[in-house]
Amino acid sequence: MPKTMYDKIWEGHVVEQRSDNVALLYIDRHLVHEVTSPQAFEGLRVSGRTIRRPDSIIAVPDHNVPTKDRHKPNPDPMSTAQLAALEANAKEFDLDYIPMDDVRQGIVHVVGPELGFTQPGVTLVCGDSHTSTHGAFGALAFGIGTSEVEHVLATQTLVLKKSKNMRVTVTGELPVGCSAKDVALAIIGRIGTAGGTGHVIEYAGPVIEALSMEGRMTLCNMSIEAGARAGLVAPDEKTFEYLKGRPYAPKAGQWDAAVSYWASLRSDEGAKFDREVLIDGSEIVPLVTWGTSPEDVAPVTGTIPLVESFKDRAKQEGVVKALEYMGLAEGTPITDIKVDRVFVGSCTNSRIEDLREAAAVIKGRKVAGHIIEAMIVPGSGLVKEQAEAEGLDKIFTEAGFEWREPGCSMCLAMNPDKAGPGEHVASTSNRNFVSRQGPGARTHLVSPAMAAAAAIAGHFVDVRDF
Amino acid sequence: MEKFTKISSIATPFPRVNVDTDIIIPAKHLKSIKRTGFGQFAFESVRFDADGNRIEGNVFDGERYKGAQILIAGDNFGCGSSREHAPWAIADMGYRCIIAPTFADIFAGNCVKNGILTVELPQDAVDALVLAAEGGQVINVDLEEQVVVCGNARYEFDYNSEQKEMLMQGLDEIGQTLTAKAAISNFEARQQRMTPWLYR
Structure with missing residues (x-):
């Protein structure tokens, strides 16, 4: 068989x-x-x-x-x-x-x-x-x-x-400006944070x-966010x-x-999967989370969904609570969300390619004046060494980013790196849970390119227009 | 590990969906190197405001649900981080059983290791139990019979037979596994021949 x-x-x-x-x-x-x-x-x-x-x-x-x-x-x-x-x-x-x-x-x-x-x-x-x-x-x-x-x-x-076996097949070709993080968020947005519970997901x-x-690695990292x-x-x-x-x-x-x-x-030809999900990769756009669950995603070109657009009553209540915590109103365009802090790092997005992706957006630009702190935290000392050999650290620091030592950092705020209450964080990490990045902090999950663009613009912006 | 056979208790209703383990116990409280003492920090954002003042009327403090050993929770309870501090905190608060429509996999596994029974029931049954809990009714959970009884309502639930035995007998799982030492050694000998690069 x-x-x-x-x-x-x-x-x-x-x-x-x-x-x-x-x-x-x-x-x-x-x-x-x-x-x-x-x-x-x-x-x-x-x-x-x-x-x-x-x-x-x-x-x-x-x-x-x-x-x-x-x-x-x-x-x-x-x-x-x-x-x-x-x-x-x-x-x-x-x-x-x-x-x-x-x-x-x-x-x-x-x-x-x-x-x-x-x-x-x-x-x-x-x-x-x-x-x-x-x-x-x-x-x-x-x-x-x-x-x-x-x-x-x-x-x-x-x-x-x-x-159980689940297969998520992503067809087509990923558009320019989108990366693995957008693929991960698109999948979670589609199947929900409990969509993969009880399953191992094979991506194909x-x-x-x-x-x-x-x-x-970015994609598999967020499998747990899909349950x-x-x-x-x-x-x-x-x-x-x-x-x-x-x-x-x-x-x-x-x-x-x-x-x-x-x-x-x-996997052998003809192997049986208990569940199959098909996603057209050509239709993926850069995504931003607006709520307190990684399934709360919207395209950067879109708006925060209306509460009544959710069918399930319990989810509606959850969305109301999430928007209250995030200090956001339904129907708001994503690009109207102002960003106070930027974090590029975590086990999701702190590898050399992630830093290159951020650097390509940042090069020659400056972090917006009102941003409290924008930091780039390499995933390891070896990544840091490689980035420095390529001169990426200079690009970051000249733009006004902090260039840090490796660690989990502001992904989970159990070290000195934290966001303050009420602050909106453009973050390349994996969880936008309540108080995850510091008590009262409001996390928006994005790709490294989108986080970098938000740091420069001071609000979310479509990196494809950047 | 404490055995679990049956309990009879009032219950705390907390039916919020997608409650993650960061809500159950925030990361800043994971720095202890012990297994105990996490209950005081459990559900911090539900129990305390940003200034650290207790939020009046929260379900976890006050007299109303005091002594409850059962927690009635929402769908996908315990999602997120694998931190076992979450069930340690819940156990430290005095809970022995959580009832929800579904649980996240790692959290549910961690509960078993700490003598906490997780019961999955359909949403409408959980909704009914939330009302019963709010009304102060006693809920009975019987693991041997795999049934939850509340007033005239009776809900049967599925449970993995290995885990049932572990909970009912309060077994030391490591001790159990070590009785299979010979099988583990045989596996290693075979694997080392086939994939020697995995051994140093």
Whole structure:
């Protein structure tokens, strides 16, 4: 029977079948950061357990780390304690640990791929929902809770229920001015934030094939915003090319065997998907979120929808609450929304291609006078190095942007980077939830090009006219 | 882990849709390295205004729903971040069961690990339970029978059999899995032959 890529990776990792759709699944790769791991390590100590395969783990701090003044003491004692706990645990359990002052340090979901740790066909977990990012390589990658982190550390497995198969096919050709972020938002706008619940989404079609690895990571990153624990893209020549020579990638003697295994992973012709979604990529336009759920998207050329346009009563109530929080009225043109702050960064959009995309818009221009702060936060020290080698940092700072050190930064405001109450933020991150970027902050999710254009114009603007 | 068999309690109605784990527990409160003490920060934006003053009449504070062990929630409850701090916070508030039309996958999985039962019921049943909760009625949840009973209404629910056993017996899942150590070793030996580059 023809199989999907998800079926193949799943079946290749079953240690024990428990019942019809529940299995003990083997986990190949584990990324660990400071926020969701301390209680797991403590659990191991309390039960006198050890880590089964330290060689399957990379530990790196990202959520809490300050993105400037790193040489100064961290002003937050609780962050300091959490960062210290990660370092101490990595040492005690003998893990590959990347400290804050290492050039490889960055956001886990940027670091894993960059080091070649993320590979096609592996099962990869992390105590972070955006682990779905790594599906861009054809890895079965998903976020887990802290109890599961402990379970993986101790047993190298998880007890899991198999998800259903869903395929999102994006046809045609993506218009100029649109990027992977717009594709992700278009999909979430179509199927909703619960549209992928219980499913693994495979992204397919010419638009996906044409995306770079960075673009595929952006797309898979936001699978969780569509409710799917994992996203997948079939590995191809671009994937192999990206991985070749990276530190954790297979070495010369094993490379050919690895590639032929990776090439066998794609979904078979005629494989059955439980749900299929078809999107015409040629019709995608730059999108902006106006509410407090990533499904609240509107084209930059459009308006905030009318409350009565939503059929469901509960959703109508949600929209009223969201607009109240956002300080916006239904029917308002998107380009009338003024922006107070701009953030280019996060595990969604902080890779070299994202920074190039922003720089192309920013070059030779200035940040609008009323913008409180516009910052660009590279996803890792290696991305930062590359951007500086290309002179992108100069383009940013000359325009009035701040150029920071790598970390999760203002995506989730658990470090010094925050937005103030009532401020509208043009953000390349993944969640526009209430108070996500700081208490009372109003987040609008956009692509790097759209965030850059908003910084220059001072309000949302169609980057295609820019 | 505390066992879950059945509970009988008043319930807190909070039927908002798409409640994400940032609403349940904001990221700034995730810096503790312990599993306890998160309840005081739970649903912060619902309970406190921007100046930190308690919002009068919020469902989580005050006498009305005090002691409730059941939370009646809206569709897609627990979406967003995988933070297990969300169920830790909910458990810390005293809840043992959440009833909603649907739950986000990671959140629901995290609840089981912490002895919290998540019950999915159709929207109209949840609507009826919200009214019952607002009226102060006692709701009975029986995991063994897989049924929610409230007054004359009776709602059966589906539940995964493995997770049911785990909850009902309060099992240590890691301990259970370690009994399969030989199978895990066999898997590794086979995998190392086929894909040696995954081993260092």
